[in-house]
Amino acid sequence: MKTILSLILCIITTTVLAETETPQHDIDIIKFKFEPAEITIDVGESIRWTNKEKRQYHSVWFEKTGEPEPDYFFPDEFYERTFDAAGDFPYRCGPHPKMIGMVHVVQSTEDSKVEPDTSTEESSTKDSPQKEEPPKKEESIQPTP
């Protein structure tokens, strides 16, 4: 019984997760700081950096990726980015090198559990070579006349 219950719960959880759009993570930029400066997200999720300063512009620059610095953005503007690969992504603000942040992107464990229903039908590709033994010849003893 317990296994059935947990299975149902698992299905419900998966459905709920599938229905919700890609979770949005928010990072504020205020007083020359990324808040939070370090964040861990799942692969495929996106982050929105919002400039909450009064009059200071900033940028979110993933310099180590070799990309050019994106445009500065001003108070109440934001920068968005989706992370499709796992790894650690340090970034900084272009005009303010002391403003640094880190994005840890990890492979979601829930994603790997989601399997299509068709997987239950296992294709019978069992390689069981049947040894074909030659039919034994019945030695019939023929009476000699």
Ligand SMILES: [Cu+2]
């Ligand atoms: Cu800045």
